[in-house]
Amino acid sequence: MTFSLLVLYGSYRETRAGIRLADYCVARLAARGHDVSLIDAKAIGLPMLDKRYMDYPPGEAPEAMEELAQTLRAADGFVFVAGEYNWGIQPGLKNLVDHFGNPEWGGRPAGLVSYSAGRMAGARSSSAWHPTLSSLGMAVVPSTVAVGGITGSLDESGTPIGEGGSALERSFAGFAAELEWWAQAAKDRKARG
Numbered sequence: 175m176t177f178s179l180l181v182l183y184g185s186y187r188e189t190r191a192g193i194r195l196a197d198y199c200v201a202r203l204a205a206r207g208h209d210v211s212l213i214d215a216k217a218i219g220l221p222m223l224d225k226r227y228m229d230y231p232p233g234e235a236p237e238a239m240e241e242l243a244q245t246l247r248a249a250d251g252f253v254f255v256a257g258e259y260n261w262g263i264q265p266g267l268k269n270l271v272d273h274f275g276n277p278e279w280g281g282r283p284a285g286l287v288s289y290s291a292g293r294m295a296g297a298r299s300s301s302a303w304h305p306t307l308s309s310l311g312m313a314v315v316p317s318t319v320a321v322g323g324i325t326g327s328l329d330e331s332g333t334p335i336g337e338g339g340s341a342l343e344r345s346f347a348g349f350a351a352e353l354e355w356w357a358q359a360a361k362d363r364k365a366r367g
């Protein structure tokens with residue numbers, strides 16, 4: 175079964191490293207036959223939150239917000255590539271997420287793929303995202319992927335390298351299979367109305 179999946183990433187830093195992991199997730203999910211797009215918060219460039227999508231009368235939201243709302247609604251599932259800043263979540267991705275509500279996010283699975291420069295692999299960020307994604311109506315899949323030493327685990331093209339890269343390869347397939355299971359479950363439920 176082919177699913178429409180979105181990989182979301184939100185560092186705005188010029189020297190950002192997490193884009194390697196976002197690219198890796200896109201490539202691996204596409205290799206499993208899915209229709210995958212990267213949602214790069216920096217490239218989309220929503221402003222710091224003022225009005226949410228739901229605060230605009232229908233058809234009056236700014237174009238980038240309207241386009242993203244349609245893209246989110248059409249997805250079968252989400253993968254959040256979660257970096258860790260000061261034991262917490264990255265503001266760029268949180269800002270993008272907060273612009274939308276349950277109609278755009280809800281009723282579908284979300285998987286968490288965390289990373290950091292250190293050995294904690296963004297685990298604290300992953301834990302912090304969990305209730306936020308749940309509050310928006312996503313079913314957060316039990317499996318998570320965590321990548322420590324990000325620049326030593328993936329090269330600039332998003333190719334796994336070293337021990338960290340091997341560990342990522344071992345964990346990603348099971349994670350993806352679980353995301354697919356939940357995406358199918360959500361699709362089946364939706365089909366029943």
Ligand SMILES: Cc1cc2nc3c(=O)[nH]c(=O)nc-3n(C[C@H](O)[C@H](O)[C@H](O)COP(=O)(O)O)c2cc1C
Nearest residue numbers: 185187190191192193257258259260261290291292
């Ligand atoms: C503001 C800031 C705070 C950080 N805090 C943490 C942290 O709490 N835990 C951690 O493991 N790494 C931390 N780091 C290191 C990041 O894991 C590392 O820089 C990573 O590459 C950030 O993701 P990005 O390159 O995609 O922006 C921090 C980095 C920055 C810039």
